[in-house]
Amino acid sequence: MNNKLPPLWLVVGLMMFPQIVETIYSPALTQIATQFRVSDGQASQTLSVYFLAFAVGVVCWGRLCDLIGRRPAMLAGLLTYGLGTLLALLALLATEFETLLLARIISAFGAAVGSVVTQTMLRDSYQGSDLAKVFSVMGAALSISPVLGLVSGGLLAEQFGYLGVFSDLMVLALVLGLIASWRLPETRPETTTSIALWPLACRMVRDGGLWRSALLVALFNTMLFGYYSLAPFLFAEQGWSASEFGYSGTVLAWATLLGSRLNKRLLGKGWQPASLIQLAASLALGAGAAVWASQSSLWFLLPMMGVVVAYGIAIPNVLSQALLAYREVAGSAGALFGLAYYLLLSLGLALAAGLQDLGLLILGCGLVAVLCSGRRST
Numbered sequence: 153m154n155n156k157l158p159p160l161w162l163v164v165g166l167m168m169f170p171q172i173v174e175t176i177y178s179p180a181l182t183q184i185a186t187q188f189r190v191s192d193g194q195a196s197q198t199l200s201v202y203f204l205a206f207a208v209g210v211v212c213w214g215r216l217c218d219l220i221g222r223r224p225a226m227l228a229g230l231l232t233y234g235l236g237t238l239l240a241l242l243a244l245l246a247t248e249f250e251t252l253l254l255a256r257i258i259s260a261f262g263a264a265v266g267s268v269v270t271q272t273m274l275r276d277s278y279q280g281s282d283l284a285k286v287f288s289v290m291g292a293a294l295s296i297s298p299v300l301g302l303v304s305g306g307l308l309a310e311q312f313g314y315l316g317v318f319s320d321l322m323v324l325a326l327v328l329g330l331i332a333s334w335r336l337p338e339t340r341p342e343t344t345t346s347i348a349l350w351p352l353a354c355r356m357v358r359d360g361g362l363w364r365s366a367l368l369v370a371l372f373n374t375m376l377f378g379y380y381s382l383a384p385f386l387f388a389e390q391g392w393s394a395s396e397f398g399y400s401g402t403v404l405a406w407a408t409l410l411g412s413r414l415n416k417r418l419l420g421k422g423w424q425p426a427s428l429i430q431l432a433a434s435l436a437l438g439a440g441a442a443v444w445a446s447q448s449s450l451w452f453l454l455p456m457m458g459v460v461v462a463y464g465i466a467i468p469n470v471l472s473q474a475l476l477a478y479r480e481v482a483g484s485a486g487a488l489f490g491l492a493y494y495l496l497l498s499l500g501l502a503l504a505a506g507l508q509d510l511g512l513l514i515l516g517c518g519l520v521a522v523l524c525s526g527r528r529s530t
Contacts, residue, residue: 156337157277160286166226167290168297169266169328173233173259173321174202175301175401178380179394180314185385187314188249193505196381198256200501203377205257207494209264214487215349217269222276223338229265230332234325236262241318259321268487276339299405302380306398347484356478356488364524365474368429369493371517371524372463372470374500375436378517379404379456381501382510386447400453407457411464418465425469426525432466433525435459437518444511452511459514466521 178199185195209229217225236259243251278286308316356362387397418428439458446452478485504513 156339158273158337158339159335162331162335163270163274164290164293166266166328166332167270168293168300169324170206170263171294171297172301172304173263173324174199174377175298175380176305176308176317176321178302179306179384179398180309180317181381181384182388182394183309183314184252187244188247188252190249192385193508194249196505196508197502198253199377199381200498200505201253202256202260202498203494203501204498205260206264206267207491207498209261210268210490210494211487212261213265214268214272214484214490217272217340221338221340222269222273223332223336226265226269226273226332226336227329229262229269230325230329231262233259233262233265234322234329236260237318237322237325241315241322244315244318268490273339276341296405298380299401302398302401303395304398306393306395309394309398349484349488352478352484353488356485356492359477362474362489363492365470366489366492366496368433368470368521368524369467369474370496370500371521372432372436372466373493373497374504375440375459375514375517376463377497377501378504378510378513379459381504382508382513385508386452386510387450390450392450403453403457404460407460408464410457411461412468414461415465415468425473428469429466430522430525432462432469433518433521435465436462436514437522440511440514440516440518444509444515447509447511 181192181195181198184190184198185192188195213225213229216228236255236257239258240252240255243249243255274286274290304320305317308320312319383400384394384397387393387400415428418431419425423431436459439455439462442455443452443459446455474489475485500517504510507513
């Protein structure tokens with residue numbers, strides 16, 4: 153075990169950071185659409201461009217932390233995020249929508265550091281059962297981070313408007329940057345193995361099973377983040393406030409934990425990952441049909457819980473099986489795999505912004521997921 157252990161509480165905070173800043177923004181989407189005089193679809197596009205930049209950031213920061221070290225890469229990423237958030241505040245004050253999109257791209261690129269570099273630091277510092285225990289803590293933290301984002305974003309949007317949301321993001325970036333510069337150690341091993349990315353990328357591009365895994369991850373995430381980008385407008389149409397939309401995150405968090413516990417129990421009963429992925433895809437398809445039929449009222453939250461349960465079952469099984477053939481280059485392969493599914497997710501959210509129909513989006517994603525999961529088992 154590495155003797156330069158980063159404080160676990162700080163690593164947990166840095167790991168939660170990307171998901172919190174993704175979801176804290178969602179309740180303010182309706183206000184942004186009104187303020188900038190853009191359509192609901194255009195306002196939702198700010199989420200799709202976010203994930204496009206996030207995908208590039210995952211690879212860049214992952215590569216950079218090998219070249220210059222974990223600590224400098226983390227601090228540079230937080231600084232980039234802070235600059236992007238500052239630009240977003242200026243865009244909001246000047247009501248320039250194109251500048252806001254650029255700011256979101258810069259912010260997302262910086263925020264990606266919290267996803268990839270923290271995992272690398274943990275793998276530097278822990279091994280074996282210790283690493284598994286730490287990642288179990290991370291899993292629990294990641295399950296509640298979207299709730300923190302939605303609830304806090306809803307309260308901030310209602311009390312202080314969208315400027316309050318972005319001001320809070322600016323403060324968060326500043327606080328995390330200061331704490332990381334004070335307490336975060338360097339964990340990079342003295343000797344590291346350099347891996348040529350291009351030959352590995354060519355090998356992965358030719359792997360059809362890997363593409364199906366990336367598509368499944370993107371599809372289930374599109375269903376979840378499609379809710380974050382489209383549901384604020386459904387709530388607003390029915391007269392509910394931004395804070396009330398934020399509280400819906402607690403319902404979805406409960407469903408995520410339910411899906412995780414159900415997945416663990418079924419694996420213990422001998423279910424294979426491929427069968428669980430098929431089960432999750434079928435559940436998502438059925439729940440998507442119910443969301444589509446009920447989205448004119450808040451009853452759509454009940455089948456939406458089914459979608460999130462399916463997410464909790466599918467994602468661990470897809471991710472656990474996706475890179476089994478790339479164990480010798482797991483770090484670089486993971487970065488490239490992340491690039492692929494985040495790019496696909498950004499396309500899915502762009503489609504969501506164009507459709508502006510949550511039920512139809514989930515129904516379509518569920519159908520494609522059923523087809524993909526069926527192909528996996530053949």
